[in-house]
Amino acid sequence: MLITGLSGSNGLEVGLSRVVNKELLPIEMKLFPDGESYIRFVKDVRGEDLIIIQSLYPNQDKKFFELLLAVDTAKDLGCRRVITIIPYLAYARQDKRFLDGEAISIKTLLKTLSFIGVDYLITIDIHKEESLKFFNGNSMNLDPTKLYVSKLYGVVKNPVVVAPDQGALDKAVKLSKLLLNSTYVVFRKFRDRVTGSIRHEVVDVDVSGRDVIIVDDIISTGGTVANIASYLREKGASNIYVVCSHGLFVGEALSKIYSSGVSRVYSLNTVPLPVGVEPIDITPLLTEAILSLNLT
Amino acid sequence: MLITGLSGSNGLEVGLSRVVNKELLPIEMKLFPDGESYIRFVKDVRGEDLIIIQSLYPNQDKKFFELLLAVDTAKDLGCRRVITIIPYLAYARQDKRFLDGEAISIKTLLKTLSFIGVDYLITIDIHKEESLKFFNGNSMNLDPTKLYVSKLYGVVKNPVVVAPDQGALDKAVKLSKLLLNSTYVVFRKFRDRVTGSIRHEVVDVDVSGRDVIIVDDIISTGGTVANIASYLREKGASNIYVVCSHGLFVGEALSKIYSSGVSRVYSLNTVPLPVGVEPIDITPLLTEAILSLNLT
Numbered sequence: 351m352l353i354t355g356l357s358g359s360n361g362l363e364v365g366l367s368r369v370v371n372k373e374l375l376p377i378e379m380k381l382f383p384d385g386e387s388y389i390r391f392v393k394d395v396r397g398e399d400l401i402i403i404q405s406l407y408p409n410q411d412k413k414f415f416e417l418l419l420a421v422d423t424a425k426d427l428g429c430r431r432v433i434t435i436i437p438y439l440a441y442a443r444q445d446k447r448f449l450d451g452e453a454i455s456i457k458t459l460l461k462t463l464s465f466i467g468v469d470y471l472i473t474i475d476i477h478k479e480e481s482l483k484f485f486n487g488n489s490m491n492l493d494p495t496k497l498y499v500s501k502l503y504g505v506v507k508n509p510v511v512v513a514p515d516q517g518a519l520d521k522a523v524k525l526s527k528l529l530l531n532s533t534y535v536v537f538r539k540f541r542d543r544v545t546g547s548i549r550h551e552v553v554d555v556d557v558s559g560r561d562v563i564i565v566d567d568i569i570s571t572g573g574t575v576a577n578i579a580s581y582l583r584e585k586g587a588s589n590i591y592v593v594c595s596h597g598l599f600v601g602e603a604l605s606k607i608y609s610s611g612v613s614r615v616y617s618l619n620t621v622p623l624p625v626g627v628e629p630i631d632i633t634p635l636l637t638e639a640i641l642s643l644n645l646t
Numbered sequence: 647m648l649i650t651g652l653s654g655s656n657g658l659e660v661g662l663s664r665v666v667n668k669e670l671l672p673i674e675m676k677l678f679p680d681g682e683s684y685i686r687f688v689k690d691v692r693g694e695d696l697i698i699i700q701s702l703y704p705n706q707d708k709k710f711f712e713l714l715l716a717v718d719t720a721k722d723l724g725c726r727r728v729i730t731i732i733p734y735l736a737y738a739r740q741d742k743r744f745l746d747g748e749a750i751s752i753k754t755l756l757k758t759l760s761f762i763g764v765d766y767l768i769t770i771d772i773h774k775e776e777s778l779k780f781f782n783g784n785s786m787n788l789d790p791t792k793l794y795v796s797k798l799y800g801v802v803k804n805p806v807v808v809a810p811d812q813g814a815l816d817k818a819v820k821l822s823k824l825l826l827n828s829t830y831v832v833f834r835k836f837r838d839r840v841t842g843s844i845r846h847e848v849v850d851v852d853v854s855g856r857d858v859i860i861v862d863d864i865i866s867t868g869g870t871v872a873n874i875a876s877y878l879r880e881k882g883a884s885n886i887y888v889v890c891s892h893g894l895f896v897g898e899a900l901s902k903i904y905s906s907g908v909s910r911v912y913s914l915n916t917v918p919l920p921v922g923v924e925p926i927d928i929t930p931l932l933t934e935a936i937l938s939l940n941l942t
Contacts, residue, residue, distance in 0.1 A: 378747075383896045384866045385704040386737055391747035408681040411711040418758060419749040427747065441682055451687035451723065453715040458762070462714060465761045466754070571679045600679045 396428035406440035437620035442477035558586035572603030583611035692724035702736035733916030738773035771891035854882035868899030879907035
């Protein structure tokens with residue numbers, strides 16, 4: 351078994367290859383002056399099981415095509431099985447036709463990956479687990495809740511876990527269960543699919559003097575989290591923590607979040623994180639998953 | 647039959663739909679804040695033959711994924727046949743393993759397009775025609791030589807047509823045949839595949855006092871063309887013209903070319919062209935190709 355990382359691996363292959371004690375495969379990667387990606391396997395991979403790590407954070411399309419090149423080439427060169435670890439899976443929020451005629455982008459992405467030769471797909475906290483049905487092969491969606499807990503335990507006291515919307519309810523329930531003496535609440539978000547405007551319908555809960563944890567899978571522009579944090583601050587919340595799996599923090603997202611009264615922001619290191627975000631290392635979770643596969 | 651263009655169509659769908667007198671299909675396209683593409687068909691396409699125009703100039707990977715979304719969705723929505731016109735096909739220069747272990751990028755790209763549902767692929771002056779074998783479906787590679795001639799005829803007199811390397815020889819021969827009283831020469835280019843350095847081996851030809859046309863399929867950084875033009879200028883060439891199919895002109899390419907003594911640069915409008923390049927419209931060539939398909 352060999353392990354390699356492409357341009358979006360966020361460096362995870364290095365620690366991972368040490369922990370599971372498997373060889374790190376170097377891959378030559380470059381960009382031509384016009385922006386075309388180039389990849390080359392500089393070592394023989396015939397007969398090997400190969401783990402390729404590539405997270406699909408922006409520029410997601412470039413990373414996606416690079417992944418197609420790597421998988422197609424690995425198979426061409428005689429790799430036995432190709433296992434791809436995609437810590438952050440782009441396009442997962444477009445998982446159905448919210449309006450007639452829309453692309454189901456995650457379907458296009460996942461079916462292409464299976465076609466090109468991915469035998470096993472490992473991802474973390476995909477937006478909707480049922481989207482994995484579009485991948486024609488074996489897959490695993492890793493639950494990061496225990497990683498959240500290992501960071502938050504002892505930091506927060508008697509917290510209220512807040513799900514920004516119905517989609518994050520499961521996450522909030524799981525986290526709440528693993529944190530002793532915690533309760534959870536859900537905000538209801540209504541998104542107008544035509545204009546894109548968002549309205550939050552808040553629920554009554556006494557957060558006065560209590561620690562609050564806002565939990566979500568993806569933070570992009572940070573608008574939702576900032577709105578909710580401001581509301582909670584008004585209601586007298588003590589410390590407000592934000593924990594997410596995939597902290598994209600597009601543009602001024604992080605400033606917006608801290609300005610709204612948040613004390614601390616945590617994210618898995620499925621994507622590169624800016625200063626001001628406390629990283630939660632996913633290596634233990636990936637290690638467990640790899641070991642469960644019994645690769646040779 | 648319907649015609650539509652995606653973000654890389656370079657506007658070609660508008661004129662084309664008028665000339666062939668077929669309906670222009672509007673598609674809603676946008677980018678989410680994190681850079682993910684979104685597309686939506688706002689009209690019913692069931693049972694229709696659909697022509698999608700998308701050229702793959704930089705950012706080529708973004709345009710490629712958008713094309714996958716469009717084709718997959720069109721088929722999902724019940725389109726009968728999907729014909730894609732890709733005036734400029736990215737990754738065509740990486741058409742074999744020049745070094746062991748390299749990706750054959752054009753293979754990955756073309757096999758993915760056939761998998762996702764493209765029934766018919768039309769392109770113009772692909773770097774190597776035999777690459778189309780990687781596309782599992784019908785395809786057409788359109789020869790632009792007569793378009794070149796329609797622009798150059800009367801402008802150049804008794805010209806020498808120059809192929810910058812062996813790969814452009816066929817183009818030079820064809821162009822030379824259609825231009826009366828012209829001759830052709832080939833420069834030999836040797837590219838070191840490891841270091842990337844390029845050396846030109848020039849051939850003896852008397853260009854003194856004659857018009858010269860340098861012809862190539864793709865101009866990217868313009869280095870090759872500029873080197874050759876300088877050499878020809880030293881040898882006493884009169885006017886030097888450059889004609890190409892896909893003028894990418896990355897960075898300072900165009901300045902470099904004009905500084906080397908070139909009088910005028912022509913390119914097909916398969917890609918958006920900067921000021922200083924005389925566009926050659928491909929609409930007539932595409933019209934002919936579409937009409938030959940007998941679509942309903």
